[in-house]
Amino acid sequence: MNHSEIKKLPDEKKAINWVGALFLTLSPIAAILFTAMHLYLDGFIWEIWAVAILFYGMTASGITGGYHRYFAHRAYECRPWLKWYWALTGAAAFQNSVFVWARDHRMHHRFVDSDLDPYSIKKGFWWAHFGWMLFKETEHALTVAEPYGRDLKRDSVVKFQHDHYVALAIGLGLLLPTIIGGVFGSAFGGLAVIGFARIVALHHATFFINSACHWWGKQTYTDVNSARDSLIMAVATFGEGYHNFHHIFASDYRNGIRWYHWDPTKWIIQIFRMVGGAYSLRTTPQAEIIKAQLQMDAKRLKERIHPQWQMQVQTQLDSLKVRVEAAYTRFEQVREEYKRYKTISAEKMEEIREQLRQAKAEFREALRQWREYQTYVLRTVPVTS
Ligand SMILES: [Zn+2]
Ligand SMILES: [Zn+2]
Known part of the structure; x- marks a missing residue:
């Protein structure tokens, strides 16, 4: 990596984001410990694992199809009900509000690989994967980012989700799994598997888009930025692994452009088009x-x-x-x-x-x-x- 390429920001000391840092470090421990305890106490309850897989798919696509391809890139249009669906499933993924997520992501595209890229790979694999979330954004970075969130601020769904993010995330991401677990015989199992284990697995799958998708793979369309295409990463990230394509044609609703490219997010958006929730899907000629x-x-x-x-x-x-x-x-x-x-x-x-x-x-x-x-x-x- 050529560190001289990093566009420098004014030297501002980054304050630790304690809430984020604690959640990101403690949640994997909770996921492993609670799941092990649940299996020891209650045994294997297949319904809980089946719901966890379903929740994983719904919240993963909430991030990739909703937060990413709709809110950040406007790669297609949504009826209000689908917008709400994305905002709620995305909240249950514990990846911050749509507003913050999409604004940061637009910064990542606009300033990719520079110091203004919130998760620049030039600062190292682990910074891009995880490290950047342990710190608060500096005043200067927030000022530069402001125009990238202006339209999002005006959106009533985004505003509501942002204002009630913590309650929505806890309610839908942890409380609801606990209730569902209770229905199937173990509320604690629901919290452990559908809640924490699902959140942590999805966290790291998403974080791979910022780290591994800028590290391994082929630069099929451009080498002016570090984004790469990789089938393995596409499988790991719900279709976001064709990241080189995505960085050059970001307003395309697809990441995998061929019908056989592994891109479940694209297929889910197509299903929503069939049922009337998504329309005006944008594609690159x-x-x-x-x-x-x-x-x-x-x-x-x-x-x-x-x-x-x-x-x-x-x-x-x-x-x-x-x-x-x-x-x-x-x-x-x-x-x-x-x-x-x-x-x-x-x-x-x-x-x-x-x-x-x-x-x-x-x-x-x-x-x-x-x-x-x-x-x-x-x-x-x-x-x-
Ligand atoms: Zn990227
Ligand atoms: Zn993007």
């Missing part, structure tokens, strides 16, 4: 995504080869790139035509379908040649690493 990826491929390749070959390789890359982009444009045009003519004669449809097949094949071929050329260069040209 595929052509822009391809452009960014090709640019990054070319940059990475050029960095690896000896400087005297770079010009020649660049020329060839440029022409291959033009072919890929043109093939994709053609494919999109035919696809649009296909959608438009869907209702006309079967004969015309068959003709357009054939054109679509050809356009798809040409795009795949252009992409294959693009990749093959990179392998060829790395095999035949002197590389620097």
Whole structure:
């Protein structure tokens, strides 16, 4: 890590955030101790574990689909009932109010990797994961952050949730699990498993987005910031692991853009669209995504080869790139035509379908040649690493 890159803030001593620090350090102890005691006293009550998994899914998506993709990035629009649902499930995750969370997260995107990034990875893995929450934000940081929370402040749901955050978090995150546990035979088991164990597991899964997702993985679309794409992290973080994509196209409601990319948050938002809660889901035009990826491929390749070959390789890359982009444009045009003519004669449809097949094949071929050329260069040209 290059520490000289950190944009310096005025030297202000950071005060310890005692409430946050105590909760973050004591809750894992409570989770382990209480769960062990519950298992010893009551044995395995499967209903409690099933509800804990359900609660985990609901509160995890409250953070990823609600706090993150809706409140922080406005990647789609919500009906009021869905907004309330996100605000309440998010509160039960014990990750502070929507207002603070989303404002800090916008700062993270805007000032990523600098001193104004609240969880800058340049300050180390553990700072980004955990350390930053042990301290209060300085006056200066709060002043800079103020405009990033202005619209949130005007939102009545956000305001209510912020004003009653502690009561909502304790009520929904600890008390409700205790009551549910009681229904299934152990109130203490509910508190231990559905409450503390679920909160702590979700805490660290979320914290991984700030630490591991800026540490391990591939920089598929850009290397101007430290965010990385990783399938393992996507599995661990409810789909937020395609973090390199997310940092460059933050207003896209998806993080995993392919249908097979592991992104449960995206699927949950799609389900809410089907039932009418979410609408105007924003996506990045595929052509822009391809452009960014090709640019990054070319940059990475050029960095690896000896400087005297770079010009020649660049020329060839440029022409291959033009072919890929043109093939994709053609494919999109035919696809649009296909959608438009869907209702006309079967004969015309068959003709357009054939054109679509050809356009798809040409795009795949252009992409294959693009990749093959990179392998060829790395095999035949002197590389620097
Ligand atoms: Zn990030
Ligand atoms: Zn984000």
